[in-house]
Amino acid sequence: MKRExxxxxxxxxxxxxxxxxxxxxxxxxxxxxxxxACAVILVAFGYVLGGANALRVNFDAIxxxxxxxxxxxxxxxxxxxxxxIGAIEGPGFLNPNMKSKWIYDWIYSPxxxxxxxxxxxxxxxxxxxxxxxxxxxxxxLAIAALIVMLGRVPLGDLLSNWLFELRWLPGAPHTLxxxxxxxxxxDNPQNSAKRAILIGAxxxxxxxxxxxxxxxxxxxLSGED
Amino acid sequence: MLAAxxxxxAVTLASSAFSKPAPAPAAAPxxxxxxxxxxxxxxxxxxxxxxxxxxxxxxxxxDDVVGGHVLxxxxxxxxxxxxxxxxxxxxxxxxxxxKVDQNVSRNTEYFYRIDALxxxxxxxxxxxxxxxxxxxxxxxxxxxxxxVGTILFFGFVLYYIASAQSGKxxxxxxxxxxxxxxxxxxxxxxxxxxxxxxxxxxxxSDIQTVAALVILESVAKLTARYETPIVxxxxxxxxxxxxxxxxxxxxxxxGRPEAYDPDSVRxxxxxxxxxxxxxxxxxxxxxxxxxxxMGSFYAESLLLAExxxxxxAIQVAGTANVHQLPFFVVACDYTLIGEELYAASAYLSGEPxxxxxxxxxxxxxxxxxxxxxxxxxxxxxxxxxxxxxMATQ
Numbered sequence: 153m154k155r156e157x158x159x160x161x162x163x164x165x166x167x168x169x170x171x172x173x174x175x176x177x178x179x180x181x182x183x184x185x186x187x188x189a190c191a192v193i194l195v196a197f198g199y200v201l202g203g204a205n206a207l208r209v210n211f212d213a214i215x216x217x218x219x220x221x222x223x224x225x226x227x228x229x230x231x232x233x234x235x236x237i238g239a240i241e242g243p244g245f246l247n248p249n250m251k252s253k254w255i256y257d258w259i260y261s262p263x264x265x266x267x268x269x270x271x272x273x274x275x276x277x278x279x280x281x282x283x284x285x286x287x288x289x290x291x292x293l294a295i296a297a298l299i300v301m302l303g304r305v306p307l308g309d310l311l312s313n314w315l316f317e318l319r320w321l322p323g324a325p326h327t328l329x330x331x332x333x334x335x336x337x338x339d340n341p342q343n344s345a346k347r348a349i350l351i352g353a354x355x356x357x358x359x360x361x362x363x364x365x366x367x368x369x370x371x372x373l374s375g376e377d
Numbered sequence: 378m379l380a381a382x383x384x385x386x387a388v389t390l391a392s393s394a395f396s397k398p399a400p401a402p403a404a405a406p407x408x409x410x411x412x413x414x415x416x417x418x419x420x421x422x423x424x425x426x427x428x429x430x431x432x433x434x435x436x437x438x439x440d441d442v443v444g445g446h447v448l449x450x451x452x453x454x455x456x457x458x459x460x461x462x463x464x465x466x467x468x469x470x471x472x473x474x475x476k477v478d479q480n481v482s483r484n485t486e487y488f489y490r491i492d493a494l495x496x497x498x499x500x501x502x503x504x505x506x507x508x509x510x511x512x513x514x515x516x517x518x519x520x521x522x523x524x525v526g527t528i529l530f531f532g533f534v535l536y537y538i539a540s541a542q543s544g545k546x547x548x549x550x551x552x553x554x555x556x557x558x559x560x561x562x563x564x565x566x567x568x569x570x571x572x573x574x575x576x577x578x579x580x581x582s583d584i585q586t587v588a589a590l591v592i593l594e595s596v597a598k599l600t601a602r603y604e605t606p607i608v609x610x611x612x613x614x615x616x617x618x619x620x621x622x623x624x625x626x627x628x629x630x631x632g633r634p635e636a637y638d639p640d641s642v643r644x645x646x647x648x649x650x651x652x653x654x655x656x657x658x659x660x661x662x663x664x665x666x667x668x669x670x671m672g673s674f675y676a677e678s679l680l681l682a683e684x685x686x687x688x689x690a691i692q693v694a695g696t697a698n699v700h701q702l703p704f705f706v707v708a709c710d711y712t713l714i715g716e717e718l719y720a721a722s723a724y725l726s727g728e729p730x731x732x733x734x735x736x737x738x739x740x741x742x743x744x745x746x747x748x749x750x751x752x753x754x755x756x757x758x759x760x761x762x763x764x765x766x767m768a769t770q
Contacts, residue, residue, distance in 0.1 A: 170527070173517075173520065173523075174516065174517055174520055174523075174524050175515060175516060175517070176425055176426050176427045176513065176514055176515075176516075176517050177427060177513040177514060177515045178427045178428060178483060178513045179513075181427040181513075182427070191582070194615070195580070195613070195614060195615055198613070198614025198615045198617070198618060199614045200614075201614055201617065201618055201644075202613075202614035202617050202644035203644070205617065205642075205643065205644040206643070206644050206645070208640075209640050209643050212640065219662055219663075220658070220662055223658075260648075263650070263651075263654075264648070264649075264650040264651070267650035267653050267654055267680070268650055268676065270680060271676060271679060271680055274679045274680055274683040274684075275679060277683060278679055278682075278683055278704060278707045278708055279707075281707055281708075282703075282706075282707040346699050349697075349699050349702070349714060349715040349716075350697075350699060350715070351742070351745055352715045352716035352742065353697035353699075353715040353716050353718075353719070355530070355716060355738040355741055355742060355745075356588075356697065356715065356716035356718065356719025356720065356738065357584045357697075357719065358527070358530055358738075359530075359534060359719060359734045359735065359737065359738045360584055360587060360588050360591075360719045360722075361584060362530075362531060362534055362734065363731065363734050364587065366535075366538075368538065368730050368731060368734065369591060369722065369731065
């Protein structure tokens with residue numbers, strides 16, 4: 153029964169939600185909306201479990217003086233302080249002059265921005281590796297990337313104008329300009345490949361969903377048979 | 378959105394019977410007259426919905442012209458009888474000719490009128506439209522093509538599953554990225570280090586997270602067999618509880634339930650960059666020898682994969698988020714692209730029923746390719762029926 157009941161509920165609710173996509177009538181759409189609201193409530197309870205796990209793992213690391221344990225003290229204190237202040241301030245915790253808002257604006261937001269800013273450096277190092285030409289395919293990728301990058305900045309237009317209008321080929325058609333070529337690369341080869349991946353992925357989504365709904369994929373339930 | 382002062386206008390209108398002639402605009406400037414009202418209001422029930430909307434369409438006032446300043450807004454009024462009382466339910470800018478009233482009760486009769494407002498005053502509509510009622514429909518006809526596709530797809534999948542159950546094991550091509558998972562775990566075992574498994578950063582409502590958690594069980598089974606520790610940092614609470622179950626199940630199926638470490642699955646944070654900080658910290662402090670990224674990723678993909686690359690770990694990634702694929706291809710040793718992520722659990726388990734589902738998806742792909750070719754030919758011949766049938770709302 154421990155497995156049969158969840159499998160039955162998954163099948164019935166899953167098929168009902170698929171049905172709600174095609175049947176807009178209130179007898180279907182109202183229960184479907186209700187089920188989605190239930191999912192939100194369920195997630196709220198899940199946060200209690202998540203918070204308890206975060207505290208248990210970090211308290212244990214502090215107690216056993218594991219590597220980096222002083223940072224875990226900072227984490228636990230920050231977690232508890234944010235939760236307690238938020239609970240005291242209640243629903244209006246993000247209004248101006250609230251302590252929670254201050255924490256968000258002056259601690260959380262700058263730290264998030266700092267992490268995000270690191271992306272610029274990582275893109276530079278990753279691009280350096282990506283554009284090393286070792287094979288024919290890597291060569292094609294590097295040429296396409298160069299055209300797209302140049303074609304999207306004013307420098308590309310200046311270069312195209314200088315090459316085709318002033319210097320080598322005065323009156324050359326606009327199709328030879330970097331901006332036009334990059335547009336073609338993005339609209340045709342790039343878009344086609346992207347759509348092919350998306351169609352495959354969408355079918356994968358449906359197949360996975362169907363496997364779960366029909367109970368063929370049931371490993372998520374638990375390890376006990 | 379109505380301004381606070383507008384409420385007064387609404388109340389005034391509501392108290393006046395509609396049959397009365399339009400009042401002279403109060404304190405109208407000497408030179409600006411009240412605008413003439415809009416005309417030709419048509420109110421219809423919104424099709425293919427649950428009776429939640431009435432679509433309104435009207436012709437603009439003769440004074441609503443480009444560069445004109447006589448008319449600034451239209452007030453949409455609603456009542457349950459032609460004599461009122463009327464309530465202003467919304468206001469729209471000049472030049473607007475349609476609006477959907479989505480605050481209606483199902484199967485209730487409504488009457489509408491459109492008033493015009495300008496600096497010269499308010500002009501009441503010359504006529505009332507109605508009655509009209511919002512009703513529910515049983516079938517959304519604009520989604521008939523999706524319904525046909527879904528029925529076909531489900532039919533194919535069920536057929537191949539039944540076929541697999543009867544003993545025919547379908548062939549599945551080798552996927553190097555999935556084979557590399559075992560290689561990565563083997564390497565971590567040789568180095569005496571852990572395996573880091575990241576099941577994406579989305580909640581369980583994203584099917585990629587479901588796929589990632591299903592793969593987690595197979596990965597946990599391998600780590601249990603090789604006696605290698607696994608660390609699974611998770612973003613949301615529901616995937617966290619499921620990830621715990623999956624890792625437990627992996628250890629149980631490997632015959633080593635006692636080796637399961639309750640601290641191996643950790644709830645970190647649903648906040649994207651807080652999660653990045655935590656996971657990159659694990660990468661740099663604990664130095665896992667293998668990083669497996671499976672699921673839905675966004676801007677953090679490169680932050681995680683590049684940090685992992687810098688530590689020298691073997692990295693296997695899989696995602697259906699097209700924009701993150703280039704980052705994983707550059708920074709990881711192997712990348713599962715799009716549907717390979719969803720095929721991974723079937724491939725790893727080798728269970729005929731799961732593999733049968735993959736064959737169904739392959740057959741559907743052939744039909745989609747054929748539809749694209751047929752659609753292109755028909756559009757070239759200026760026959761638009763097929764494309765219109767395919768369009769959904």
